[in-house]
Amino acid sequence: MEGLDPGEDPAAWYSDRHGVAPGYSALLDALTRTPAERRAILHSLFEPTEEERDQGLKLPTAAHRAVAELVAAGFVKVVITTNFDRLMETALNDAGVVPTVISTADGVRGAAPLVHQRCVVLKVHGDYLDDRIMNTDAELASYDPAMSAYLDRVFDEFGLVVCGWSGEWDPALRAAVERCPSRRYATYWTGMGEPNQTVANLMQLRDARFIRIPGADEFMSDLRDKVISLEELASPGPLSVGAAVASVKRFVAEPRYRIRLDDLLGDEVKRAQNRHADGMRLDSDEVTTSTIRQRFHGYDASMEALAAMLFNAARWADPPHHDIVRRTIASLVPPDRAGGYDRWIEMQRYPAILAFYAACAGAMSSGKFALLKQLCDMKVRANGRSAVALPDLSAAYFNDNTARQLYDQALYTPLSRHLSRTLRPLVASADTVPERAFDRLEVMLALLNLERTEDPAKKAYLLLGMFSWRHEDPAYTEIFDEAGAAGDDWPPLRDGLFRGSAQRFERVRDGFLINLGAASHRR
Template structure:
């Protein structure tokens, strides 16, 4: 039989955002955060000390006998600290770590909190219900760049945005430790405000549920909400360290929940996250589907009668890429904090979505005919247009990465194709990209690797293993596309030469298309800046072609960086001097 944990991982990966998590005190236990009842009993001990009366070994009994009622968190907090500021200071000692505790990792988000935050950052978890009143979950979410909607009182819920419009919601059904309305005693846990009941009814009806660290024994109101829920549209999973109590057994049976035996919350959520990430990797296009797409492409390239089929094939794959990169995992706002892990993961996710399109472009660029131009140009425009133009600037700019990948994949094929390829390169470079509220630019001005980010190489240096590279994204894409072209260009040296040749032509085309660059203030450098032998060979080849063939040279006929041999020869000399002046530091 399939393990329940594996079934859960498949469900989460296939249905991002439809599972809610219900966390009990067991999830915070390894952080050594006391439960609400433990804090209440410590209040009783402090009160007994003030009264100069012994209360051990049973503080709750002492309190009942002395005051004739059950120990109540709110009453005791009010008795021990009269002002809000005093109450906050009193509670911080229980919840917030001291310097020594922080150094030891005590009262800090656990591996479970961090794993759940990671699933929220990728859009797999959207709703977190917790009976805990600490702030470990919110801290873990902040660490990955998420500011959640936190609901801990009736007024919060009453004014809350619909769950579908929130990136992540933390619903603290027992309250927050800095709010005296925390629910703690049996009488307080018997019922919820109507606002809580209504929202919980919706959550349990509309979402699947993952329960961990919650015994269900004491929380009468929460049990009642689950018991009256009859929806089965998504599965329920219940993680258990030992045997469930009677209350949990009834809920498991009522919800037909699958039980998962775990060693602890930390190991459970960490392994669940690992499995979901592995399944995301397996969601790349299957090699057979890529091969089928390339085979279809080859069948349509040769004859104009297949123009419509070719256009449909390429357009459909572009739309698939756009759809695959439009989900929560590619959000530009309320995103994970920018670091090597998050940046590299998102870059790889874009690459995975583009895998089939790049395989098609490698073939299409080499076998290109003039009637193919408009189809590929349209694909480039679609990918280069931002779907979201607001948010964290690096994530916004990274939306153009699939267009940059396509630009290079087509360009490398065209470089290998010779004369017909160079004619295509010129049209590809001049493809006009519309930019909302900004000046339209040509593809060669927007899509070279060094043009992707406004700050040049800064963000790209976050790529794993690229922090010390002069041109990190160029090197990264060289390694990526080298793998894609291993059959068409089996020699590594030949591939590197083709890659450098393409980037040299991009720089020349940039200068030619950008009116502001006529005096060589700036053009996008690339790997050729420190590949001295390749650069020298490329410059000599271009100069020899122009010198010997004049206006019949492919570099002139293509019109990539000029329209006459005389003009192009001067441009090359100027470019050579400019590059050599700047590339001395690279080799």
């Protein structure tokens, strides 16, 4: 507009010339004089061309589609958005939901009561096809009283999941949150980094919980999978997870409660297995990426309480209770091979794998290395054959092709990734760096399995975990340094691991590094 050449960096040129960084509101003000002109500019930004459609551009994202599926399942009733586009409406229509879209004060006045609506999409800044869109600082300073009153009702009558809003550029929306008089329902605020001060203030007002997420697509997709899986497998038990864990801690405190601990864990195993029998039939459901993911998340949901109980039992239990932990895990292993789809038969082992890792993580968290070895040496009967828990219940022994269906791209050690994410809340309760703690566990499992080889330096099968591709400060160097510094006084050796010998551990360590190098070379 000024007839000048901005060079290769228009943003820097604008800042130098005008003394401020280029802002969305200021640029639109400079480029357009009327709402119609503004709409014409924005129209091309939102409407995909045929070429863009072929490339998957300007179409609903995984986050849009996950929210739409939650709406279709009845878990979400109101979607508030500051966006002008129609991606949310498109995703809802694709999911079989026809929403009531409110984008103006007139729309608010003519809307039916919320109680009679299946889904409302509230577009507080308007729709890009309507000249009344609001996107300049002056326009966003306040809303029409009808829109403000509608927001007040939504914020008062519903819980909130906030995703993708910084709270910085929407003073009218921010004011609506601040006006909310009650905290009757929970608020969860998500973000990829630490919340800014504005968000922190709003969270304090709403008594909100902050959740760090990798991105909207991942978070919403994961939320959808878990919520729907919980609904499918809903079967109320006598105790919440917190109450069950509290009972475990009370029962392991004294040997006289040994029978009660056994009954508590046994009852939870039966509840989980009943859910699996009802919702995880071996001869039902077409085997697809979607159904595999649903089954993983279904198992995770049904095992949430038991995994927490086993983690804490292994963490706090004394030797008189150790056999109860072992028996509980062994009871989850399918003893005989049944008929059905091969993929579902294979996935039957997953609850036992999850339980095994939960207990091993608990033992590691409190330095109970003798129990860790007992868990690894535990005999189980799996699919009609005798086996040993390690390696049979290791993530490395699980079919990678099945576990990779959890992700949208081929990844190394996919089940290890999933177990780390699933057990993270438990591990985080005992370790400030849960990812590191999980890596240390996988290193120790690999070392213990290798120790069974008479000469570990020879070619042997190394149980690979996430440590195998973390090249910067890997967890195994930390363990090796600790062992080298402590010598025979290293706690795992004192508990009888590696035959209680520093010399034997050094041979296993050397074999680990040799086989790890060979595995890395094959990749």
